[in-house]
Amino acid sequence: MTSTHPGAPTGVPFHALRHIPILRTGPGALTLCAAPSLALGVRPVPLSTVSDALFGHAQERDALVVTGLRLPRTVIGLAVGAALVAAWAVAQGITRNPLVRPESQVSTGPGVTTKDVSPERIDQADADLILVTAADTEDKPQKQQVVTNPVWKSLPAAGNGRVFEVPDEIWMSGIGVQAAERTLVDVARATGTELPRK
Structure with missing residues (x-):
């Protein structure tokens, strides 16, 4: 009777992500998003070469591909993503989306499905x-x-x-x-x- 059920799927999806270790930090999340964008393409580049290119140790052609072509688009993509997240947060604050649970009804425990x-x-x-x-x-x-x-x-x-x-x-x-x-x-x-x- 006096329990709410924070385990139901209601709108705020980011609570689940905190249980993935690499996503607990901003740098880890950025690395996870940026690495495929810098490494994958018509000309695949190994991650080790991507790292060398970012620090100025790669061959000139690989460096041009990574820093001249892929890095700008990756930065733009991350900036657009950050802007969308910020817009989402502002919209949630203004409209008070009824599908999102109040903080008092949200449990952070991975195995907790009710809250007394x-x-x-x-x-x-x-x-x-x-x-x-x-x-x-x-x-x-x-x-x-x-x-x-x-x-x-x-x-x-x-x-x-x-x-x-x-x-x-x-x-x-x-x-x-x-x-x-x-x-x-x-x-x-x-x-x-x-x-x-x-």
């Missing part, structure tokens, strides 16, 4: 629409502890009637096509969307 949120910090689960599920117990005390506390009541979704309860046996335990269809029905009901006819 205490009742005092339930505002970290804030969203335009909230789907609630709880273990199938008779009185569901944990759910009551959350939905009756003032922090929960202050959430816009709770105040605007945008909280929908969904069955635990489908959303948390259900598997297979039938469970998937039921989740789609619940999402359609919550969002006011009409499902296509079968």
Whole structure:
């Protein structure tokens, strides 16, 4: 009930890349992108020769190919890529893309698929629409502890009637096509969307 699911594929793809060692540093990422551009072409150049050309130790013809022809296009490509990333970041900040999870709901652990949120910090689960599920117990005390506390009541979704309860046996335990269809029905009901006819 008090867990969000940061493992779902929602828009911010760069978190996965940090687990690749060579991409943890800027120079490593630049090297990975630039090396093929400098080495590959109609006239293949070994990476060792590319390195020699960049430091002025290669033969004149190889140096001309690497530094005179390929290096300028590589620099331009990297600059264009950096500009697109910067534009993407600005656009995300301005439009607040609803497909991107808030930082408070993002886990950086490689094996973590849920994130516990205490009742005092339930505002970290804030969203335009909230789907609630709880273990199938008779009185569901944990759910009551959350939905009756003032922090929960202050959430816009709770105040605007945008909280929908969904069955635990489908959303948390259900598997297979039938469970998937039921989740789609619940999402359609919550969002006011009409499902296509079968």
